[in-house]
Amino acid sequence: MKAARLHAYESQGWHPKAGDHPLVTEDVPEPQVMGHHDVIVRIAGAGLCRTDLHIIEGIWKDITRPALPYTLGHENAGYVEEVGDAVTVVRRGDAVICHPLATCGYCEACRRGEDMYCSDSYFPGLTGDGGFAEYLRTSDRAMVKLAEGIDPIDLAPYADAGITAYRAAKKAARVLRPGQWAAVIGVGGLGHIGLQCLHVLSPANVIAVDASESARELARTLGAEAVVEGSQNVEEVKERTGGGCQVVLDFVGELGAEAHSIQMLRQGGTHIVVGYGGTTRVPTIDIIFSEIAIAGSLVGSYTDLSELMKLNQEGRVQLHAQRYRLDDINQAIADLDQRKIRGRGVLVPA
Numbered sequence: 001m002k003a004a005r006l007h008a009y010e011s012q013g014w015h016p017k018a019g020d021h022p023l024v025t026e027d028v029p030e031p032q033v034m035g036h037h038d039v040i041v042r043i044a045g046a047g048l049c050r051t052d053l054h055i056i057e058g059i060w061k062d063i064t065r066p067a068l069p070y071t072l073g074h075e076n077a078g079y080v081e082e083v084g085d086a087v088t089v090v091r092r093g094d095a096v097i098c099h100p101l102a103t104c105g106y107c108e109a110c111r112r113g114e115d116m117y118c119s120d121s122y123f124p125g126l127t128g129d130g131g132f133a134e135y136l137r138t139s140d141r142a143m144v145k146l147a148e149g150i151d152p153i154d155l156a157p158y159a160d161a162g163i164t165a166y167r168a169a170k171k172a173a174r175v176l177r178p179g180q181w182a183a184v185i186g187v188g189g190l191g192h193i194g195l196q197c198l199h200v201l202s203p204a205n206v207i208a209v210d211a212s213e214s215a216r217e218l219a220r221t222l223g224a225e226a227v228v229e230g231s232q233n234v235e236e237v238k239e240r241t242g243g244g245c246q247v248v249l250d251f252v253g254e255l256g257a258e259a260h261s262i263q264m265l266r267q268g269g270t271h272i273v274v275g276y277g278g279t280t281r282v283p284t285i286d287i288i289f290s291e292i293a294i295a296g297s298l299v300g301s302y303t304d305l306s307e308l309m310k311l312n313q314e315g316r317v318q319l320h321a322q323r324y325r326l327d328d329i330n331q332a333i334a335d336l337d338q339r340k341i342r343g344r345g346v347l348v349p350a
């Protein structure tokens with residue numbers, strides 16, 4: 001089968017140049033059922049994520065330790081092709097979206113429903129072969145069956161971008177009250193979903209911040225109560241929100257946004273870090289005086305994904321996907337890096 005694989009890391013801070021081929025599209029053997037709970041999924045679409053760029057840069061290599069070469073792609077949706085002998089939840093032909101982590105189901109974290117803390121899991125696309133290919137091997141615990149008539153192709157990014165934004169919005173909604181403001185920093189693949197989830201889950205107003213005009217346009221279309229150009233405009237955000245935001249969801253986390261976004265908080269506010277790559281430095285006196293809280297948000301649980309699929313089915317959250325052929329993956333990577341993709345890029349193997 002065809003797969004887009006990483007053979008060698010670039011260096012940290014790498015940006016694709018014209019003619020770069022960070023991933024190699026080549027023929028590899030199809031994955032096989034190895035365990036009783038394995039599921040082979042025929043990929044319909046696989047979302048392209050900034051994490052893929054960070055993987056190529058090598059910042060994940062000492063954490064996930066994959067053997068090179070391997071196939072990237074951790075936002076996967078498609079059709080069940082083959083199942084292990086203990087699989088009962090899906091059958092060949094079912095349309096599915098895959099929770100990104102293949103979890104054990106038995107550890108304490110799994111029992112609590114905290115899938116991302118599973119102590120015995122694997123992460124297709126990070127720790128081993130992912131979905132930038134015709135077929136993917138994962139487990140039955142990752143299967144979320146799609147409702148009748150839902151096409152999996154454009155849904156794929158919900159598998160990671162979607163649930164990550166949804167989980168962050170859920171955390172925000174716990175503290176947001178009517179009349180308050182939540183800032184969405186970066187209206188890209190995650191931010192545009194985060195914005196919609198905030199509107200569904202909380203009564204607060206949303207101020208969207210992005211340097212790109214097409215992203216700001218998307219934010220307006222999605223009903224953001226205020227839109228600001230670029231995270232450096234901290235004072236403008238404070239002015240538009242009457243003194244600052246109760247919650248800032250930073251979907252960028254690098255390139256300066258990690259410093260600006262904290263300054264947009266008002267006293268007692270919560271900073272939720274979703275995008276990454278930079279370093280957050282806050283003087284301790286500022287933390288106590290402003291009594292802010294800094295929280296991380298890591299992907300999302302299986303239930304987050306199934307809840308999000310309900311919202312999608314009801315039309316209350318919509319994903320903007322831009323399709324690319326798998327053969328054009330390096331173009332898609334360059335477009336993502338140059339912020340030319342509106343919403344989320346999706347690779348289609350067929």
Ligand SMILES: [Zn+2]
Pocket residue numbers: 048049050051074075160161
């Ligand atoms: Zn991702």
Ligand SMILES: [Zn+2]
Pocket residue numbers: 103104105106107108109110117118119120121
């Ligand atoms: Zn587990």
